Amino acid sequence: MNDDNRSILLAGLPERVERDSARIAQARKEGRKVVGYFCPHVPEELIMAAGMIPVRLAQGGDMEAVSAGEDYLKADSCPYARSCLGFRKTGNPIYTGVDAVCVAYTCDSMRKNQEYWAEYLGVPSFPLGITQTHDRLRSKAQSLEYFKNELNLLASRLEGLSGQRVTGGKLKRAIELANRIRDRLWQMFEYPADRQTPIEWRDVFRIAQAGFTMDRQEYLDELILLGERLEKINKESLVPDKRPRLMICGSVIAQGDDKVLDIVEQAGGNIVADSVCTGSMFSRKRVTLFGLVGNPMDALAERYLYNIPCPFMTDLPKRLSRIVKIARDYNIDGIIYYSLKYCDTWRAEFKAVRDTAQKQLSIPTLLIEAEYSPADIGTIKTKVEAFIEMMEGR
Amino acid sequence: MTAISNSPGYNRLVLDKELKSFDGVLALLGADACTLNQTGKKLVAKSPLSPPEPVYAAGGLAYDSSTRETIIQAVMQENFNLANAGVDAGLSPEFNPWNLIMVGSLAGNSTGIAPAGAAIACGCWDDQHKKSWQVLSDCLNIPVYFWEIPRYDADSEIWALRFLKAELEQLFKWLECQTGQKVTRESLAEAIRQGNMIRRDLAAFDELLQSGNRLLGGLEYYMIQLISSDYLPGPGRLHEVYSRLIDEVRHRDQEKQVPPVSNKAKALRIYLMGDETQQFQLLNTIEDCGGQVVGADFRLALYYELISEEGPPLDNLARWIWKMPCNMPTGERIRATIPFIRRQKPDAVIINSTTGSRNLPGSERMVRDIIKQQMDIPVLSIETSLPRQDTEKTEYLVRAFIEMNSY
Numbered sequence: 164m165n166d167d168n169r170s171i172l173l174a175g176l177p178e179r180v181e182r183d184s185a186r187i188a189q190a191r192k193e194g195r196k197v198v199g200y201f202c203p204h205v206p207e208e209l210i211m212a213a214g215m216i217p218v219r220l221a222q223g224g225d226m227e228a229v230s231a232g233e234d235y236l237k238a239d240s241c242p243y244a245r246s247c248l249g250f251r252k253t254g255n256p257i258y259t260g261v262d263a264v265c266v267a268y269t270c271d272s273m274r275k276n277q278e279y280w281a282e283y284l285g286v287p288s289f290p291l292g293i294t295q296t297h298d299r300l301r302s303k304a305q306s307l308e309y310f311k312n313e314l315n316l317l318a319s320r321l322e323g324l325s326g327q328r329v330t331g332g333k334l335k336r337a338i339e340l341a342n343r344i345r346d347r348l349w350q351m352f353e354y355p356a357d358r359q360t361p362i363e364w365r366d367v368f369r370i371a372q373a374g375f376t377m378d379r380q381e382y383l384d385e386l387i388l389l390g391e392r393l394e395k396i397n398k399e400s401l402v403p404d405k406r407p408r409l410m411i412c413g414s415v416i417a418q419g420d421d422k423v424l425d426i427v428e429q430a431g432g433n434i435v436a437d438s439v440c441t442g443s444m445f446s447r448k449r450v451t452l453f454g455l456v457g458n459p460m461d462a463l464a465e466r467y468l469y470n471i472p473c474p475f476m477t478d479l480p481k482r483l484s485r486i487v488k489i490a491r492d493y494n495i496d497g498i499i500y501y502s503l504k505y506c507d508t509w510r511a512e513f514k515a516v517r518d519t520a521q522k523q524l525s526i527p528t529l530l531i532e533a534e535y536s537p538a539d540i541g542t543i544k545t546k547v548e549a550f551i552e553m554m555e556g557r
Numbered sequence: 558m559t560a561i562s563n564s565p566g567y568n569r570l571v572l573d574k575e576l577k578s579f580d581g582v583l584a585l586l587g588a589d590a591c592t593l594n595q596t597g598k599k600l601v602a603k604s605p606l607s608p609p610e611p612v613y614a615a616g617g618l619a620y621d622s623s624t625r626e627t628i629i630q631a632v633m634q635e636n637f638n639l640a641n642a643g644v645d646a647g648l649s650p651e652f653n654p655w656n657l658i659m660v661g662s663l664a665g666n667s668t669g670i671a672p673a674g675a676a677i678a679c680g681c682w683d684d685q686h687k688k689s690w691q692v693l694s695d696c697l698n699i700p701v702y703f704w705e706i707p708r709y710d711a712d713s714e715i716w717a718l719r720f721l722k723a724e725l726e727q728l729f730k731w732l733e734c735q736t737g738q739k740v741t742r743e744s745l746a747e748a749i750r751q752g753n754m755i756r757r758d759l760a761a762f763d764e765l766l767q768s769g770n771r772l773l774g775g776l777e778y779y780m781i782q783l784i785s786s787d788y789l790p791g792p793g794r795l796h797e798v799y800s801r802l803i804d805e806v807r808h809r810d811q812e813k814q815v816p817p818v819s820n821k822a823k824a825l826r827i828y829l830m831g832d833e834t835q836q837f838q839l840l841n842t843i844e845d846c847g848g849q850v851v852g853a854d855f856r857l858a859l860y861y862e863l864i865s866e867e868g869p870p871l872d873n874l875a876r877w878i879w880k881m882p883c884n885m886p887t888g889e890r891i892r893a894t895i896p897f898i899r900r901q902k903p904d905a906v907i908i909n910s911t912t913g914s915r916n917l918p919g920s921e922r923m924v925r926d927i928i929k930q931q932m933d934i935p936v937l938s939i940e941t942s943l944p945r946q947d948t949e950k951t952e953y954l955v956r957a958f959i960e961m962n963s964y
Binding site for chain 1: 646647648649651652679681682684687688689691692695704705707708712713715717719720723727886887888910912915916918919920921922923
């Protein structure tokens, strides 16, 4: 992107936090409630339909927040989970600006987060039960039914907080808005599939993350504006990118957790695709509403139960085939497997991903285990440089 | 003499030699492949805190691989290299040693015990165990089946129980394929009846520890609890072993015999919580320092109450599983556990975290605060790892804690 035309979607994190927290504070003054959520299994549509402002709490990379989180979670729990609590304590205005949080029951650490937010931070904290063993192939009807009921329960708890009913009409309008955002965002994530791309994955990733805290309509408007500008760029005039094409997958890459991405960029690698929960995942699948008679809660349950590949679930084969598909679609030369230290669920799947990538795609996978501290920069840099050098020689 | 009584780890432990019927526990603890094969039943691996009833209802033999492989390999044989084998198989070195040893041991078939399949419960309490079996399913040529227990939330009771019953019905079908025996209403009711015998036994041991006299050593009690999670080699046999022990300990009480582990007139009564420790010597240390183990919540989830024997057994089992304390959010779990702790009349609580474990240690602060607030007794948090790793610091902490609170 040309710096002169830089979209507000590409603003740096501090600027975004300042801008969005001011907006949130203003909305609260006007009597609106703000609801935070961590994992993408929580439908933001429900929060919107209850007349509240959804914000995804997904910041990381801050050692002060990590340390503050250790008042609750032990030092050997993942730094992201510790930060989720720590940011509230260190006074991050986005985290202190929420009136409640919704926490999907995913991994052990996030479940503990829900408990500590409720019992220690004094913030209403609504748990969302989500099944771990569901699988479309095994057709477990009970999973969908259970999850739909959990969504209904969450909706009623949100109604209690906002004092507004979640009606079918409101839900449909919220779904429509979120779908339009997904479509626009997905168009951008598709650009880097081409070597001649008007926008790099890293920027699209930033744009996706900018959406976590922005007003949804404003976010859509900005996406449309930026999309129009990108469409006007003549791809043929762009120089094809020759750098090794990488995919990043694994643990959550939070806003501000730029260490590994920076190292890869500096080492001459080009990340063009991802399979992380803060990246393209949100935009990969719409909430499908069937005409006017379709039940929006059914549609939400279907979308949010089946389409978020998180390893707290047992359907590893499905996650592997998704990774393989992305790697093929984006013509990947290698995979960076990012495992936050103590993220048990992702770390335990590394071997399966590495072996599958080798067997089905003949491409290498590099495991990067990292914390938020800068102490491991040197080691990671050496590993990444060697990996990229190896790919350049292939 | 049992298979484990010649092992190096066993020789480091101080057991109550006067307690003759404890040999039965040691024999069950050291059950080998040959003994298990003699039963003629299919061995089905399970998670430590899931009830074994479904396996027995299907005519199988439940096997708590995590507890048993680790006790034999790490605690008794001191075969710590198996943790590295667990890493080689695909686990993170940051996993807790229960899972590392189990995966290393099963992947290398170290004990010679080969389950025919594994029915692994996924719930709100242990990601690592689930992921360990995901890794093992790739290493072992056996079917691995994940079934699920939805989180406890009073507001979701109706659909959570509906979900759990459907899960159990599917689990029964899977078990039938492994064992060749159909789970019927009668076989499930019988499995529940037999399981309740074990629950009564475990409650009886707790009751014995409520006494002002020290009737049962802490280490013996701990081992009794650990072998309860799979009823191996069958609930009938386990019940016999437990019954003999209970009788002998009751007899001691009547005869006013004090076991040799005691060394002080008034010991500090300690209730243990948190993760099970592989450092069995810790139980000896507590007593050496003047403490007395009066209970533990390690296996409480398996016997917190009897499973109702009135009405449809599937409904009863589902409801009981859903309300297991380990399936509850921490606050509710501890509040539900406190009445059990109070009954043991402890003077203090020690909470153990196992290095690398994320679940119980993650809520340790909350547990500590609730216990202190509601029971007003001192609480010590410790961390343990493999049997002989960094034991000095723990011993020092325990010793200081007991000394400080004994006056």
